[in-house]
Amino acid sequence: MAKFTRKIKKNMDAPRIAAEEEAKDIAASQPHNQQFRSWEVYVIAGVMALTLFLVAGSWEILDAANRIMYIVLLITLGLMYMQRRMTTLSEKQSLWLGRAVLALLGSSVVIFLINSYNTYFQ
Numbered sequence: 001m002a003k004f005t006r007k008i009k010k011n012m013d014a015p016r017i018a019a020e021e022e023a024k025d026i027a028a029s030q031p032h033n034q035q036f037r038s039w040e041v042y043v044i045a046g047v048m049a050l051t052l053f054l055v056a057g058s059w060e061i062l063d064a065a066n067r068i069m070y071i072v073l074l075i076t077l078g079l080m081y082m083q084r085r086m087t088t089l090s091e092k093q094s095l096w097l098g099r100a101v102l103a104l105l106g107s108s109v110v111i112f113l114i115n116s117y118n119t120y121f122q
Helices: 002-029 038-057 064-085 091-120
Strands: none
């Protein structure tokens, strides 16, 4: 009797479990909208403009490592701006964009530390 009861319960739960899995799949495929404050976008755009003017104004003075660092920083800021302005990104795309921002920002910091070490300690 217990076996029969378990089979009935399992058959009764199967449509509910299938519906939950389908809802998860639909939610994963829909755009992922994060709420960002509008001032964040303006700050990022301002920092991008400041960095662009800094690089353009001192291009001849900067060495190759500094140029690469500032270019990577500009790309990172551009991706951050895009992440906050794009509202049609899925959750997976937003996750990969966030990872790319962190990786590029980390590489910019590493280039800065290497350049600082070469400038002041060698």
